[in-house]
Amino acid sequence: MIRTVDRDSKRAALVEVAAACFAKSGYDGTSMSDVAMAAGISKGSLYDYFADKEDLFYAVFEWFEQQLAQVIAIQTAPEGPIIQQIERSVEAVASSLVQNIALYPVYLEVWAAAARTGTRARFSQAMQALYAGYRQELATRLRAGQEAGEIKLEADTDSLAAALVGAIEGLMLQYWFDQSIDVQQSVRTFLRVLFDGLSTKQAPS
């Protein structure tokens, strides 16, 4: 029904507003009132769309996650040498995060929430799944690279995938605290070095 459509799109709009609020003031620093006011609706109405404050926050997280997933997915286009595919993919993710840096704090809040007894489970599992998925995605490609003879066979693809995911996450974190860091450049340098080491081809002397 149109009703449903309206409802869903309004909910989606609310999520975006809430995301901005949470990003600015954190989970505990944001009141339901704040969100309602920012969205121009009444406090009571907010509860028509979300059961809970935590529910609202979780919705924000899901939305955030989806956006990221889209970026990652887009680069799946399997063209050219695997190494270049990975490079393109990693750079795309990094660039997307840099562009949306304003919402990055939502992430930090999710991590913190995931660590808190009581809230732990829900967010913790989601993050775990998120990272596991991304690691798998990369590991699969690395293995494909091995099969294609582009990447050394003895490389432990799972470990490397984890390290790669970590490097991106860790660079973003540093970038958040110090925006003078050039994430893209760092990522590129890093991948080049890595692949010069990984690659079966002789590194250019």
Place this chain on the structure above:
Amino acid sequence: MIRTVDRDSKRAALVEVAAACFAKSGYDGTSMSDVAMAAGISKGSLYDYFADKEDLFYAVFEWFEQQLAQVIAIQTAPEGPIIQQIERSVEAVASSLVQNIALYPVYLEVWAAAARTGTRARFSQAMQALYAGYRQELATRLRAGQEAGEIKLEADTDSLAAALVGAIEGLMLQYWFDQSIDVQQSVRTFLRVLFDGLSTKQAPS
């Protein structure tokens, strides 16, 4: 004299108790009462040692930071090839973090706190300084490696240092969400691959 010693050591003890509390329930989820009770003192006494809840939290953070700094510093021992020095250092940091994983949430809380408007400055600056220091430490060694002829001259040491710091941080984060990950193994694999690429020596076929 003794007074001072007593006071300081009591304060230190309180910091450790508070660290455990914050790690378990987060900043906002931990009340001053909780900490006081956990420490077996009265709420009022807590305020004799810390001006503020934030002050207490910051003390916890400083303590956490110092512990890490010690671990990093210990490995400064400049023996053997630079590459091995770096390997030892990075592995030591990773291993220390893994061992103290129970307190890791404090870190997550600091990040989140640093992102919140209002609290930002203090924690943000501290984190920025922390990362900048660690990056510099690594970059310096990488450059020493270049001078020693162990590491390729064309490598951008600053970018690499950032990526390395990021990789460790990012791996820890994944480990926090999924303790089935083998951080040490991942770090080791990662460094090996990296240096096989970085190293001027021919990677072992």
Place this chain on the structure above:
Amino acid sequence: MIRTVDRDSKRAALVEVAAACFAKSGYDGTSMSDVAMAAGISKGSLYDYFADKEDLFYAVFEWFEQQLAQVIAIQTAPEGPIIQQIERSVEAVASSLVQNIALYPVYLEVWAAAARTGTRARFSQAMQALYAGYRQELATRLRAGQEAGEIKLEADTDSLAAALVGAIEGLMLQYWFDQSIDVQQSVRTFLRVLFDGLSTKQAPS
């Protein structure tokens, strides 16, 4: 419409309840809980109507002031000889204060609050304005009396107005501490004596 009316009248009712509380126990001796309980509402609701404890107190003061202003204003009726106008006016104010003596402590609290560093400005200014207004009112009448030939020309009307306002205030204060004092009688005697001196007519020997 009705909403607004309701809200305003409820606020007004709360002010009266709070006035009684403050009068009984003073500003610091009255908790927001006390007021809420006395009004039969919850603490939280109190904050829907007043931003602050100080805000509530200020509202009480304003209400108190207005009541007084009304009494003073009523007597403006410019009939008969000026001296009698002033007598009527002063006696009306005194009588009104005596009748509302139960709320007089609110005044004492305002004075004290005005003297406290930090709260000073708001209350201090209000009191200053209140007295200045009343002095001016009296001075104007005294001058009118001079023009009408009822009052000696050489009298310093401003000084006298201040003294008159002071006398009323000071008598009330004494009355508060010792209700055996007959304020009305004292005021009347005082004015008679004063005007027998002020008046251009020969005092009855």
Place this chain on the structure above:
Amino acid sequence: MIRTVDRDSKRAALVEVAAACFAKSGYDGTSMSDVAMAAGISKGSLYDYFADKEDLFYAVFEWFEQQLAQVIAIQTAPEGPIIQQIERSVEAVASSLVQNIALYPVYLEVWAAAARTGTRARFSQAMQALYAGYRQELATRLRAGQEAGEIKLEADTDSLAAALVGAIEGLMLQYWFDQSIDVQQSVRTFLRVLFDGLSTKQAPS
């Protein structure tokens, strides 16, 4: 013993320090710590000299009262016409209050304290006695003036005394809120006018 002398003078010194504190921040706004710190002693020591915070405050009040009593007493010198005696006395009191205006808030605090249920009795009685004494002092002189033929016989001396005391108190209050008022001038004008009316002598045309 010297001990005792020391003790008393130290106590007296503490009272003066406390007076300044109370005058600045009010009764509730002043903590025992504040006073102790301002006096350069420890909180605990304060309790060696005063049983209570209220006790300390009462001591301050007593000290304040004594100072005033001295000023009033000094002028008792029964020389010259009674009217001039009264003028001198009243002006002396006013001038003394103006000079010590910085401590005036202590007075305001006492009044407020006297109005609060719980503290009432002690301060209320003291204030009542203070005013009663001063009224009596003035009334006695006025009556002496009547006997001496200086003052009209039909004047109600008690009422006039109350009004006079009130006028001084009330002028001080206005002065506190608005120091542009010239208390001395106002008092002088006021007394002149009053006695021109009171005096049996023909007022100077």
Place this chain on the structure above:
DNA sequence: GATGAATGAGTATTCATTCAT
């Protein structure tokens, strides 16, 4: 469906007072 008034539990913080040293 939307509102916003009402709630009341929860929290940081202060401070008079005590007492062991």
Place this chain on the structure above:
DNA sequence: TATGAATGAATACTCATTCAT
């Protein structure tokens, strides 16, 4: 005698949540 660490009761204020209109 003087200290200052320790206490715990008290209080202003916030906010998620509910529900009558």
